[in-house]
Amino acid sequence: MANIKDEAKRILPQIVEWRRHIHAHPELGLETPETEAYIVKALEGMGFPSSSIKKGIGGHGVAAVLQGDIPGQTLAIRADLDALPIKEETGLSFAATNGNMHACAHDAHTAMALGAAKVLINHRRELKGSVKFIFQPAEETVIGAKAMIDDGVLENPKVNALIALHTGLLWKDFSVGQIGYSRGGMMASADRFLITLKGKGGHGATPHLTVDPISMAGQLICRLQTILSREINPVDPAVLTIGRIAGGSAYNIIPGECILEGTVRVLDVATRKMVEERIRELTVSTAESMGGEAMVEYTPGPPPVINNEAMTNKLIASAALLLGNDNVREIPEPSMGAEDVAYFLEQVPGTFFFHVGSNPDKGQTYPHHNSRFDIDEETLWIGSAIFAHFALNWQ
Ligand SMILES: [Zn+2]
Ligand SMILES: [Zn+2]
Known part of the structure; x- marks a missing residue:
């Protein structure tokens, strides 16, 4: 088995570049045409043929399919891509200036999923089935996942399992770079x-x-x-x-x-x-x-985020191999906040996990949706590596 950890670490500069570009150009809700175009360009740039990429799903959602050489089922890796109507005050060199802001790290989610795509495209020979990369708008307004599902994103090929993450500071008492998981109800309906x-x-x-x-x-x-x-x-x-x-x-x-x-x-x-x-x-x-x-x-808003136990156990196995057992921990309690990844998890077994991406030692203590919210880019390889390792080992 190839060393997914080293491969993800090696492309960290590229993951950071994607993140920074998306961060500097935040778009809201379902109206994300520039982000959509940027993702398509990034996928084409790493070797995805145009025929494997579908855009305009449920508005400006994107799905790209990587077909492995070994027969098998389809895993979806889902990232959200929309920002918030917040005037950025981070002072970062790549801070947004259009009055909107990636204050919930969806820029990082998209960059990490692109990173997984870049790693996996070199592992087609070992890949069972296929991986569908889903880039979803309008998470903050909790209508994007449903819009993409209604537009058929879980079909052709039919998605059999799904993995997704949220980075940042969502649960306390974790250290930067760690992973938090939950085997059942993780976030609430709204x-x-x-x-x-x-x-x-x-x-x-x-x-x-x-x-x-x-x-x-x-x-x-x-x-x-x-x-x-x-x-x-x-x-x-x-x-x-x-x-x-x-x-x-x-x-x-x-x-x-x-x-x-x-x-x-x-x-x-x-x-x-x-x-x-x-x-x-x-x-x-x-x-x-x-x-x-x-x-x-x-x-009714989004349903509760309910993780599948078997998928979560597979996530734990992949994350522990990459990061060590001590860095993969159960979240102490569910959040009563909502996430529209729940619509996907209602349809297919999957797992949504917490990637601890904010680093208090770097002053990243501002909460999500704050005008000074930030994440530690050094951690971004972790999400890509876990997605890629999971994709190669879940079936
Ligand atoms: Zn948010
Ligand atoms: Zn979010």
């Missing part, structure tokens, strides 16, 4: 709900002649929290946050309507369905018991 409580407005001095939606809201807020505290198994993580409440126009008027808006985050698919049903039931019953009416709009 749904949105909008509740409209309808009553009958009137004078604040005559509540008996009104149906008060503000009182309904007060009772409902308390009842909704009992879904979490009384109905869900306490060891099953769940969040229900009401982030917006709006009703009323003056201190002495009982309004006709009050609106509550919030988010539900869970790690379990059955819990997710149960919480939605109970929000509907409790909302309607609370409103009706007080003489009012209610409407619930429940908008």
Whole structure:
């Protein structure tokens, strides 16, 4: 077996160059045509024939297929490529100047996936099946993965397994260059709900002649929290946050309507369905018991990120071989944040792992989505090496 670690380290300057170019030219959401063109150029430059690259998937997504010489199944290596509407303040020589910023390291994810492609293209003879490199826009708005799936990115060839990573500072108590894994639920679903409580407005001095939606809201807020505290198994993580409440126009008027808006985050698919049903039931019953009416709009966001155990064990094996056992660690607890890689993992078994890419010794202590967020480029070979090693060994 070739020394994937040395090969990935050798191309680090190239990985850094890709990262810096993408970093300097951030694009948002589904509107990523320049990044798309740059990725296609990079793939062609390393020897991918144009016929193996498909662009414009789900907007400006790219997929490239590397066919191995040995028959087998298809692994997808997925990277996201979009940036954030943040004015960069890192002071880096390649800082973006267009008002947007790669403040979540998706530039690094794309560069690491390109690095894996560059390593693997020289190993076609040992490669079983094929590798499909998926470059996805609109992760931050959590619509890009679904857009690419709906546009057929998991077909032709059909994807049988998937691997992806997130770098940065997502979990604490890790050292730079280490890998964090999870064998099950790793990140939460992120749904949105909008509740409209309808009553009958009137004078604040005559509540008996009104149906008060503000009182309904007060009772409902308390009842909704009992879904979490009384109905869900306490060891099953769940969040229900009401982030917006709006009703009323003056201190002495009982309004006709009050609106509550919030988010539900869970790690379990059955819990997710149960919480939605109970929000509907409790909302309607609370409103009706007080003489009012209610409407619930429940908008599902990405599902929870659930890793496949067998795939995760294979990731651990590859990462431990490359980095040593001590540098491959289980994440201590899941995150209640969301990642739209979940849509891929809903369709195919796979694993999403944490690459510790921020280095406090280099002042990289700013959180994700901060205008000074940065990563340690010296670590970028690690993602490429793990992707490449996994691709050569997962089946
Ligand atoms: Zn982000
Ligand atoms: Zn991100």
